[in-house]
Amino acid sequence: MDKNQATGLILMSILLVAYFWFFGSPTELPENADNTSQTTEVDSSYNKSTEIKSGENTSPVETVANDSLINEQLKSRYGVFAPAARGEEKNITVSTDVINLVFNAKGASIDNLELKDFKTFNQEPLILVNKEWEEKELLVNTVVGAVNINELYYELQNNPKTSLTEGDTVTYDFVADLGGGRKVIQSYTLSGNAYEVGYDVSLKGFQNELLGDQITLVWDKQMKLYEKDLESSRTKSTIKYYNSEDGVDDLGERSVDEETEELAIPINWVAYKQNFFTSALITDLPMRRAKLTTTGEGISDEFVKYGSIRTEIGLDEVKDNKASFKYYFGPNNYKILKKTAPDFEDNLNLGWFPISLVNKFVIINVFQFLEKYIANYGIIIIILVLLIKLALSPLSYKSYVSMAKTKVLKPQLDEIKEKHGGDMQKAQAEQMQLYQKVGVNPLSGCIPLLLQMPILFAMFYFFPSSIELRGQSFLWATDLSTYDSIASLPFDIPFYGDHVSLFTILMTASTLLITWSQGQVSSVQGPMKNVQYMMPIIFMFVLNSFPAALSFYYLIANLITFGQQTLIRRMIDEDKIKQILEENKKKNANKKTSKFQQRLQEAMKASEENKKSKNKK
Template sequence: MDRNQATGLILIAVMILLYFYFFSPEPIPVEEQTPVTELAEGDKNIESPDSLAQTTETVNDSVQTLLNQQKYGVFANGASGAATENVLENDLVKISLTNHGGKINNVELKNFTTYTDEPVVLINEERNEFALLLNSLGKQIDLNKLYYSANTQTVGDTSVLTYTLNVGPGQSVKHIYKLSNGSYQLSYALELKGLDQYISQESLTYQWYDRIKTQEKDVEMSRRNSTINYYTVEEEFEGLAEGSNSTEEEVVEESLKWVAIKQRFFVAGIIANESFGKGKFTTSIDPDDPSTVKYAKVNLSIPAENVKSGKAVYTYYFGPNDYHILGDVADDFESNLYLGWPPMKWINRFVIIPLFDLLGGFISNYGLIIIIMVLLIKLVLSPLSYKSYLSMAKMKVLKPELDEIKEKHGDDMTKAQQEQMKLYQKVGVSPLSGCIPMLLQMPILFAMFYFFPQSIELRGESFLWAEDLSTYDSIMQLPFTIPFYGDHVSLFVLLMTMSTILYTWSNQQVSTVQGPMKTFSYLMPVIFMFVLNSYPAALSFYYFVSNIVTFGQQALIRKFVDEEKIKVILEENRKKNVNKKKSKFQLKLEEAMKASNQGKSKK
């Protein structure tokens, strides 16, 4: 190719580029087309997008149905649904239930509030979990996870709510709840109709997990009075340790009649018309969670035979831990209100509670009721107080002679004790006569220690500076915490401590106690100041008033006790008992002292 041909080809190429750049036609837009689904032979209709979505949804439903059948077996009809709430309510309690599980969702007590003036809620879905487990042909089915249809009706003064799941022809699951007016008791029945062949074990499993909500001001006091109690068909009342700060667990192999999650002032429990098979119970505490008193777990077996025969009938109790109400719930259900060991328990049941109720029927101020209780009890016990003081006065008259014996036989304790016993015999004085009247009064003092912290009548009742007699009366909040004392100052406890010291000093004026025991008697009030600082104000107020009345009582008795007359009486007894033989008790006591002294000598 020569030079001219090459130049011509270049010019032609430039001209073609310029033409396409400036004069080329606009591209024709491509029309969007709806994708066409390939039709089956003979089908002349093209499916719309809506029909395709419906087809996909149908396929998904079919897959889900298949999955539900694989997971739930015969109960697959209840695997899905919409959750709705139903309410059973009377003048005392409001109970919310849900068709998702046919179970309780919320329980509110209408006549009670928390220390922050909120409604008292014993059950809510955030803090409580229920499960009713059934083994069916190798599958574990939780009946409290299925969906049911609800039906509500009223029969007389009773509201009836029935949750039903129709499984198949003549086959159904029912949860039936009944609530009557004026009652804290919710009746519950479980019915499985036509499903006997699908129950593959001897029992169902009932589970209840409760994160007990803090309702009171003092969470520590609530923890010391909260636990799980149970009652066996053999009529034995038992429970996990209340005061424990560690995890408590107990497995009960024998049949049970009822189980209760007991708080300080409230109880949530379930009672079987027949019985539960066995149970496992656990309580624990998280000290860093003041919103929760305790974690409680209840695991019970329900005999399958009861379910098949229509005897799976139970009663829930959601209400106050009130002695007068609990007795009508079930056998020994009132034991959830712990009143101490005998004889304190008997004193509380047959003396303190009846007296408290009697006074409460006429007086609305509980501070005045406590004062009157002290006066009445002190009046009844005044003969014992008089004997105790008279015995101490006699010992005071004999003190010079007792001191002389100690000086004479100071190195021989056995001989000194023998001589003292001889002196007591001569003058007709028993060294125990002053202790016995005091010991007889002690059970009443200890009975109060159990009664006041759990008396729901005192809850929210104010007196003087105490806003609530059921908790401590704090007059000062400390910026720090004193070990065994707390971070507050209770005025009634301080008054009780000072009055106890005054009462102790008064006793020392006629007592022959010397040495360390005398010092220890002044130390005891200080110890109780630490112990009772976080206890209810009603308790420390009772002890304070009791000390004041006792002090006045002794001052009155002192006017009728003449030490000179006592000396004359003791001298007359000395003359009468010159030739009197020793009693068997005195002989045995002397022998015991000799044996003890010989043992010490050998050592």
């Protein structure tokens, strides 16, 4: 080999090395097990290619080759949506009177949403939506598989205003132009003073590129802790949903285990409901089948529960631009919820029927009326107690008089028991005759108390659900919507907790005082008289972790009740009652037993005979 041949071979070797260096394919990406991981790899490749800066020692031919490979990867992953699979993330911040919101051009998504009028229990901004702890997907079926159109890059149209006040209504149109007349449009409509966010999605210009008859919406969310009491917050968080035929249902608030519901019925709204705040998706055109899941297992104390919503939207509706929705991101305020959607106020737990009716039509209306004129919620609670006690005073009076009559009759009732010894049937029959002759109904003292029970239990639901009390202080309580701890215990007492609530202690003491006062006119004797003192102690354990407003309400109610009883006792003359009863006894001496009492006596007789027959066996 001469010198020229050697030189030629060297030059050819250099050219071959250069060719494979500049024009050879880079290492192929490994195939992924699912679409999600594949998307991650594509995005990573894209970021590497776009981060190349001018001035770096990079060949234009190499960049073209990489871009060509990425385009092929995007096309195989996104199909007809590939032209919008590359772009730039841009944040658009919008501020209204009640929310601060951040849109992201990637996915046309809401990346962050803050409620301006509220703070967390530790006074941090209350963020109801954040991309770090929730994710939304809109999955469209295509020939290349399911494509999440929330991974596409959009352009905001028309540069709308980003600072809204009352009276303003602005629509933000995010468009992904795919070419060939095909577009994906996601639109949001905001008002200056509303917690509702209008939402429309449409696919325009598509012919046969899309498969199936639905779009799948996936909304996964870790529900953030906003209140001081983690346990209470966890047991008041769930997913609720509404169907026009069956009404409102949920996955079970109190359960922290995994709860799953697969629905074959269309739903009009679905919501992540927490104690004081709700995030929801609402539509007039029902969403199709749905799968809902919640769990509190294995989640950090930063969150109360994890939830997953998977539902379907009709594809034809999206193509025809009929898929109109609205989101609700806001407080569980009865006035606001009631105007948002059918039965949406049921995201506020006001108790079972008829307790919920008392709350909806009586307590809430009175409370809202007082709010207009009084700023201090402790004073509002005191006035609320006074109004309710005034309205119920006739029932309280009748109940107290009935107890006084029973006390006057007690010596005669004891004589009848001694007369018949152990024969309870004859004793009870003669006691009933005595009641009839003197004109006393032994149940009349219970009926007024039973009529007051719906209001008593209505408060049990109203105060823990009232967002108006959240963050409001009164006396030593810094927040009336949670317990008023005056001391933390170094240990946890079962059913009581690891803290001491002063309002609960005072409420218990006042209840014991009321029980003692009622015992002065009650005919109850023996062990039952001591048992009635156990109920206040039980309530002390139950209410220790309940809102301070509830214990304060019961405290004031007890003090007013004690005052009422003292006043009524002075008004009632037991000697006069005894005289009236004796006159009734003489007047009704020959009065026949009523049909009701005859039936009652027969029932008692049958019960006694049944008991005797069992003893013989």
